[in-house]
Amino acid sequence: MNGKILEIQNLTVRFGGFTAINNLNFSLDKGELRVVIGPNGAGKTTFMDVITGKTKPTEGQVFFKGKNLRPYAEYEIARMGIGRKFQTPRVYQKLTPRENLELSCARKKNVWASLTAGSSTAERRIVVELLDTIGLATKADIPAELLSHGEKQRLEIGMLVAQSPDLLLVDEPVAGLTDEETEKVGNLLLELAESHSIMVIEHDMEFVRQIARQVTVLHQGSVLCEGNMDEVQNNPKVIEVYLGS
Numbered sequence: 592m593n594g595k596i597l598e599i600q601n602l603t604v605r606f607g608g609f610t611a612i613n614n615l616n617f618s619l620d621k622g623e624l625r626v627v628i629g630p631n632g633a634g635k636t637t638f639m640d641v642i643t644g645k646t647k648p649t650e651g652q653v654f655f656k657g658k659n660l661r662p663y664a665e666y667e668i669a670r671m672g673i674g675r676k677f678q679t680p681r682v683y684q685k686l687t688p689r690e691n692l693e694l695s696c697a698r699k700k701n702v703w704a705s706l707t708a709g710s711s712t713a714e715r716r717i718v719v720e721l722l723d724t725i726g727l728a729t730k731a732d733i734p735a736e737l738l739s740h741g742e743k744q745r746l747e748i749g750m751l752v753a754q755s756p757d758l759l760l761v762d763e764p765v766a767g768l769t770d771e772e773t774e775k776v777g778n779l780l781l782e783l784a785e786s787h788s789i790m791v792i793e794h795d796m797e798f799v800r801q802i803a804r805q806v807t808v809l810h811q812g813s814v815l816c817e818g819n820m821d822e823v824q825n826n827p828k829v830i831e832v833y834l835g836s
């Protein structure tokens with residue numbers, strides 16, 4: 592599908608009589624970093640839920656790498672190459688960052704084979720590189736429970752990357768972080784964007800300014816506008832519903 596990793600056509604999601612997503616059209620180019628913003632209740636989480644197969648469309652289609660996802664279950668869609676990072680870090684607290692990353696690498700393989708064989712040399716090398724990328728090389732071997740919230744967020748982003756997804760979905764990665772930690776997560780996403788397709792949901796406008804190239808604004812379950820940060824910020828409709836609020 593000519594360079595599109597994700598294409599969403601006429602998507603509508605209703606919960607009973609309530610329309611959370613309303614005839615939404617969206618596409619993401621391979622290798623693109625896109626930030627999706629919108630006020631509370633705009634439909635951002637539902638949008639992510641549909642892409643990952645957690646919620647099925649009431650109407651419309653989601654194509655990933657040209658394939659219609661409708662027939663597939665959430666776990667099958669994950670295996671097809673869509674990785675999602677939820678807002679709250681879900682790292683194994685008693686394991687070290689290195690072990691967390693090794694486990695994530697192993698998830699790509701047959702679980703039993705990976706448990707019995709342990710990590711291969713190639714995987715161990717990938718983990719060392721990832722520890723460096725996420726800025727945790729010096730904390731590689733302490734229990735993850737001793738990491739700061741920001742470090743855990745970066746670790747979890749690393750765990751996502753370790754599974755080699757074709758598309759990374761990242762949900763509010765800087766909620767509750769200090770300015771310094773926020774900047775580090777932003778730099779990490781920018782670095783990863785050089786070799787990955789990434790979609791980020793975000794509220795924090797400073798952070799959006801740091802990382803955003805293309806922004807999609809959702810409002811009442813539809814795309815209100817799309818463009819670069821300047822275009823979006825100066826759009827009167829956006830000012831009215833979001834930035835002005």
Ligand code: ADP
Nearest residue numbers: 606609611629630631632633634635636637638
């Ligand atoms: P956002 O992530 O932008 O804050 P959501 O996707 O969480 O928005 O929600 C969009 C709208 O859909 C909200 O009004 C929310 O209350 C409603 N909604 C979300 N999930 C459900 C559900 N399972 N049942 C009913 N309403 C829902």
